[in-house]
Amino acid sequence: MSVNRSDLETGLPPVDASGLPDHLAESELRESAARERREKLRLFLTNWQGLTGLILVVLFFASAIFAPWIAPYEPNTLDVPSRLSGPTWEHLAGTDQLGRDTLSRILYGGRVALKIAAIGVSVALVTGLILGMIAGLGPRWLDSLLLLVFDTVRAFPTIVLALATVALTGPSLGMVLAIVIVTSIPQYARVARTSTLSLKNSEFILAERSLGAGMTRLLMHHVMPNVVGPLMILAAMDVPVVVTVEAGLSFLGLGVLPPTASWGTILNEGYLVIRDAPWMVIAGGIPLILTTLGFTFLGEALRDVFDPRMGKGR
Amino acid sequence: MPKDILEAPETLLDIRNLSVDFRTPRGRVKALRDISFPIRKGRIVGIVGESGSGKSTVLWALLGLLAGNGEVTGGEVRFGERDLLHAGEPQLRAIRGEEISVVFQDPMTSQIPVLTYGRQMRDILYRRPNLSTAEKRRMAVEMLGKVGIPDPDKRIDQYPHHFSGGMRQRAGIAMALLTGPQLLLADEPTTALDVTMEAQIIHLLQDLQKELDATVVVVSHNLGLIAELCDDVVVMYAGEVVEAGAVREIFHNAQHPYTRALLECDPARIDDVSRKLPVIPGDIPDLTRPLSGCIYAPRCQKALPVCRETQPPDVARGEMSLARCHLLDGPHRDPDWPPPPDVMTVGQGEASAGKPARAKRDDPLLEVSDLNVQFETVGPLRARLKGLEKRHVDAVLDVSLSVAPGETVGLVGESGSGKTTLGRTVLNLVAAQSGSVRFEGREIRNMPEGRFKPLRRDMAMMFQDPVGSLSPRKSVRALITEPFQIHGITGVDLDAEAERLAEMVRLPKPFLSRYPHELSGGQARRVGVARALALNPKLIIADEPTAGLDVSVQGEILNLMADLQAEHGLGYLIITHNLPVVRHIADRLAIMYLGRIVEEGRTAEVFARPVHPYTRALVEGVPQPDPDRRRVHVSISGEVPSLLNRPKGCDFAGRCPLAQDRCRAEKPSHVTMPDGRRHACHFPLA
């Protein structure tokens, strides 16, 4: 019997697959592919968390991409006379010390977050996928070696590693990106490796081999499509982590450089004027929270719908 | 021996009009509809049915342990004065484990892995506050001893994973009987076990029932087990009881067409070896849809128009004996129904084209000789740490075997016998350490994949798990045509090929666009066959071709395979643990035990006159679906030893009733008898 988390979270009681006559359960599943896809979509859309997540994520992307069109002001235009203005109709989220519009800076800051998230997560995902498959399919010594490397990288608390690196190189967006990529590769690689290992021993890979399928074909046609799914879900859950790392480092002054607006630098500047302009740390924190909520909800909903057995939490 | 039916024992538990629904995202599944039958005191009642019949749901419903989405929609279950369906949770809890206890299907998953047996059994006795912990332990040890666990006072402190499968099921029985319940429910108690183990558990249950004078309900799909063990039988189909009665009535005078068909499909009941097995066409109905008429009507050979519209009557023949069919009573009564037992009521597909002319014996398609396969069990470092000298086990040991074109060879063995490894080694999926594998006279053992690849067109494999052996993200069409792509065969219209193959394996065209998880076991199996056949191979290695299939549909696959063999002159190596099935399709049998072939010969001869004691145990180990042919003793005891502890002498010596000192000291070599049979036994049976 398996408890399906999606059912729990959609308010349905757990479905009992064995109490339910399995032949029946199967015939249900067999009904038709299209129906099943519709079913998944329905499950996803009726899951309020999934829907909320989707909306928030779309907002995240849209606001970042269209920031130049929707931002009421240029993010770096100074307007010193109206500095540290509270929220008004002219400046919905107030202004900072140089009179820059906080809302506009938040919108533009989303572009930095998007850049970090998109580049960081995709590079880490692809590298992790490749390394994980190599570890899963390669010889045992290579697997052990890669595992050891993954363990080592994971042994560094992210921020601590970032601090150590920045101590030597100085802060920059590129450095943040590099750290984010390096520290998130192991988790993708481990998931990819685990899936690859279980796939490697699965009957269908053996069946493909028995038909004469070569390594390339096995990897590209049979292993990869099955590994990518869980990794995509992981990636969705990883976006907020990455965005938060950037924000945290920028908050410490070790991330992107001014005047570039990023949520971290807004928080940093906001922290410095927290007694004069408390709205800056509040306004700067909200997109971070919403993005985290959005991707977490979306990732969990995707996982529940497509892969209810995947590991929870990290 | 069955008890005298005339004793008319009192009813211990009475199920009346029980209905259960499951709420699923796809709608309500009416899993049980209006189930009624009594369970009489002191008897062993069997509930038999195929998957989807709802037989296990009955058990969970009466314990009040349906899953969260299950819901009892009607009926009552009388247990003494109480109605279990409407009892409160505390009352039910008082009954569970004390008055009604359960033996579970899969002892691997139904015993908590992180607690010792002692702890688990003490927990079961928690309602006995006047017993001291020591006394509880003594009771548990005693019960473990009673179910045949050696050294119970030591083993009680072990965890489930320390026990072998059979031992674990014995422990499960001990736990269930610890409190001395009035009613013991057993849910598929032997399904997870090997044949030789199954026989032991059946006898254990029988003995204990007698000794403790308990009432037992056994749920099973295994007709042989039901016939051997039960006094009363309830036959279920798609959530309904279609027939119930005493065991002899059911097996010798089945009234319902489904019961009849089910019995006829059981290969163990069929004496003639025809290479064709009977089949019930069609599928179990969708229970989310509104139902009308007889639930079995869509698949029934004798269905009348009325069957599809009107609910058939329950025709009673005596106490707790009834059948639900229009043919038996009322206006549609058919006096010729049921026909005599020797008349077949279900079809066997079209008549066989007959066996093709066999190629000459001296020209084998596949010839395996003295093949050895070893697996590494511990890493070099760990071996040194533990002081182990031997880091490998012999999965396959000195195996010689041949398959001629057009011939079907059955490779039979229990789990862990190395039969699957052997099949994979032949196909170069597993490396072998020594020996030779020749295909059409060419040495192919450990051939590099590059050179071996062209040969894969001639040799194909069907894997054990029908769905699991299909790449999950590929459509059936892509799967079927993949062999062409792998071998770079151009100039074929892939769509046309896909349709041709689908037709060949009788898979409806719309299925081509489906994905593996959208297929039933039987359909997926057909896809597997189509893939194997795509490139017109000469040899097919089929690993458990009927695994996971119900009795009523396994014939379809076997018949299909037989037809294809007749048509293309294929050689088959069929790997299976299922003796009754293989008996119908194999020309020759090879019996494997612990990686060695212990006996090999023509199927009929092997069955009629086993030479090796293990073969005899296997043949006798299959429970006969005939209550008049119950076994009185179990020919072998114990379990297949682990490959790690391969005996020094004959591998079977530890369990062989005829073993002598020589057997324990010296490994018997293979001997060819004058009639061509080969065996490995110091003291072959006459």
Place this chain on the structure above:
Amino acid sequence: MLYYLVKRLGLSAMVICLVVLVLFSLLYLIPGDPATIALGPRATPEAIARYAAKMHLDEPVWRQFLIYIGNAATGDLGLDVFSDRPVTAIIMERIGFTLALVCAGMGWAMVLGIPLGCLAAVRPNSWLDRVTGVLSVGTIAVPSFLVSIWALLIFAVHLRWLPAIGAGEPGDTADQLSHLVLPAFAIGLSWVGYLARMVRASMLEVMGENYIRSARAFGLHPQRVVFGYALRVAILPTITLIGMGFGGLISSTVFAEIIFARPGIGKLIFDAVMARNFPIVQGAVLVATGLYILVVLLSDLLIAWFDPRVRESL
């Protein structure tokens, strides 16, 4: 069990060695003279000469590495650039504060999160479950440095309920505890959510296992079933999560220690980074990472202790 222990210890030691290697090679990956990089631009020629001698910079790189490993193994992590005090002594002064913070943060999160998750899982879809669900998502979404800032502002500056900075009077336990409250609250908050969700999910999964149905079929008391059976198994992935989460927690302490001016390892690293005091960075990162590895090791051993299969199979 012995083999398992030896293997795990060996692996951890290898990871530590690799961690040292990473920290060590960072110095060499940056162009320039290692001594100048390590000591930063403020070092006097004397200090550089002393450092060069100390680090055996005239030796081949691999020998330097071995010497560093050897010294580190005996607890010698070099000298502080500015005060010439042993890095080990400096770290030892600080480590207690970080450990106290981490334990307090994780501790209160466990005390609250695990029972919440259990209760939610026992009664899925009850009001408690829903409240827990919303609360846990809410707490997960707020990055710990925002919690730190806001908690400081609200509870210390505005309400003046709790002290804002420092670690309290040495020797005065009550004072030290009162200084621990806010930072521990800040870093533990999201863990309440994580743990509640994790425990709930894994409890639900375990509650669907066959052996739980067995236990219920034997009429065991629900409390025994939930806490004696289900939780015993469901806690295992949670232990892993807690062990792995320790790394994230160390990252959080960096922020909390900076914001609350708490003299822990995280703050030490940050200050050392700012001052380019690389021997301290190196030593403190090594210790933080070593601690993390130790915790992961402990959590693995704890799992092995709980689960006989693990302790025998590996």
Place this chain on the structure above:
Amino acid sequence: MKQTGTTRRGFLGTTAVLGAMGLVPGWPTAAFAQGGGTLRLRIDGDNNVLDPGYMTGGTEIEAQKQCLPFLAQYARAGDTFTWEPTYFVTRLEQRDATHIEFELAEGLVWSGGHGPVQASDVKYSYERMKDSDWSGYFEAMDHVEVTGERSGTIVLSKPFAPFIMITLCHGPGAVLSEKAMTEAGGKFTTQFPAVCGPYTYEATPGQRAVFSANPDWNGPKPAFERIECNVITEVKAAELAFEAGELDCTEVGADTLARYTKDMPEGTGIAVAGELQYMWMGMNTEHPKLQDIRVRQAIQHAVDVDTILQGAYSGTTAKSHGIICPGLVGQRDSTGYGYDPAKARAMLDEAGVSGLELTLRTLNNQERMLAAQIIQANLAAVGITVKVLPLDSGPFWEMGQESKGDTWQDLELWIMRFGTTPDPYEATQWFTSDQVGVWNWERWTDEEFDRLYQEGIDETDLQKRHDIYVRMQEIMENTGAYVWINHEPEAFVHSTDVVVNAAPSGELNYRRFERA
């Protein structure tokens, strides 16, 4: 969150040379009558090396002032800053241009049984400094003659008037116990080998330093029995701690200063130290992109200094017109250029420059990052793209020095702040020809400037001096390499229960704090 580390060289560059602190007049003897109570302060880091010879400078000096004898201390007379003898001496006077005589007070005893404070201790302490990291402060000193048990003469190798102000009033002028030092091996780090002063010192690294009443002290009692200096690296954290009531006094940033000034909370006061600091944006006249003086002058016209003062400093600082600070001889009251973007654009056109891309280097603290961003925006308005490069104090203070690598060649624009003394000569010394590649990072040379520098030292007539220094600043300005920004004060918030005493460079002198 950024911090400004005070470094030794940074200190030399910025605050080494001192102004005086305006708020506490003279020596508050009355306050010593009362004792008791705890003063809670902030220090920005651990005192790693208390040894005056090897300290990093900053809060170590604060500690030295509490625990070690000094011969002189800052004093203020009207608007000018001067020095006065401490009560550790009964006599301190400049006998002639190269001789300073002193006599130590009676009854001064080193702690730990190291005997009385003697003139030989002074000799030991000062002569060892010549070989220390801080030897620069003693360059002018030749040796110390011991003339009696408690008296002696400091002999300079050349006339150097500011010696008492620069050296003796400051940390390097601390006197150590020769006996205790010898026992300690000639150097010390985190503990004084022996103290002689109102307080003893004890530090818990990373947490705080505690100054407790010295039982051996028989001089005037300070106002507070115990001083707790909490280590709070971040200015912001310290401000919050102050607002949470956990500190009695702490340094604040410009924006907080502005907020307090505007709306002073109950029980809070502000103390502002002198404005003896001058900040400017410098340009490297040798850099290919900036070689053309028209480009530099265009930049001078393009920067809106008033916006910087508002945006980055919340209007809390005085606008600068040169390197001579307010209140000093030679201070200018206007500049030869003004904010005029149109003119700047025209000058750039004239120079035929377009699409100019420059890098602006700055320390990465809050105010300067804001200033840099304003400059960035200003220059963008005239078509110059500026990349802001924030640097930690270490690399920042080295970037223009030829002895510290090659960054000086790449240096284009930077924001710089130097501190100075009340005498104008001090500020000019860093810009002479021989300072090119040392502190003259703008890398221009001017014979007239070098000549005027000497004349300025020798000249005694106030008006003439004034003219000399105004002219020198004109020369600087005319190189086009300077955009004057402001004179930044050190500001402190404090509880009205205490009266703050701080040196112009921002160091607090705890023993001169008072109860209100």
